[in-house]
Amino acid sequence: MPASDDPDAAARAYVAKIYNGQTPDSVRSEGDGGFVVKMPDGAYITFRPAGQASWRTLPSTASVDIHDAVIDALNGGTPVKLKFPKR
Numbered sequence: 001m002p003a004s005d006d007p008d009a010a011a012r013a014y015v016a017k018i019y020n021g022q023t024p025d026s027v028r029s030e031g032d033g034g035f036v037v038k039m040p041d042g043a044y045i046t047f048r049p050a051g052q053a054s055w056r057t058l059p060s061t062a063s064v065d066i067h068d069a070v071i072d073a074l075n076g077g078t079p080v081k082l083k084f085p086k087r
Contacts, residue, residue: 003087008033008049011062011084015047018066043068050086060086 004010015037024037024045033049046065053063067079 001082001084003085005087007060007062007084007086011047011049011064011082014082014084015045015064018045018064041068043071053083057083058085 001010001014019039022040025040026038028036030036030046030048030052032052034047034052036044036046038044044065044067046063046067048063048065050062051059053061057063062084064082064084065079066082071080072078
């Protein structure tokens with residue numbers, strides 16, 4: 001994803017676009033500012049603020065994971081992981 005001055009805000013804005021007007025079935029807080037939502041179609045979207053992803057992700061980078069059966073199949077069986085770096 002393009003670099004921005006506020007990776008967390010950019011990632012949250014992207015998640016809002018993914019909702020596409022739908023209301024999530026559930027939202028679970030991760031306690032670190034992150035969250036996991038389950039969408040009506042069964043997809044899961046995970047938001048991790050900067051500094052909360054794995055050691056392989058720079059601490060200034062926020063991330064969004066999309067776990068959906070169709071997307072996973074198109075992506076070799078794994079969820080899509082989007083990174084939102086700091087400019």
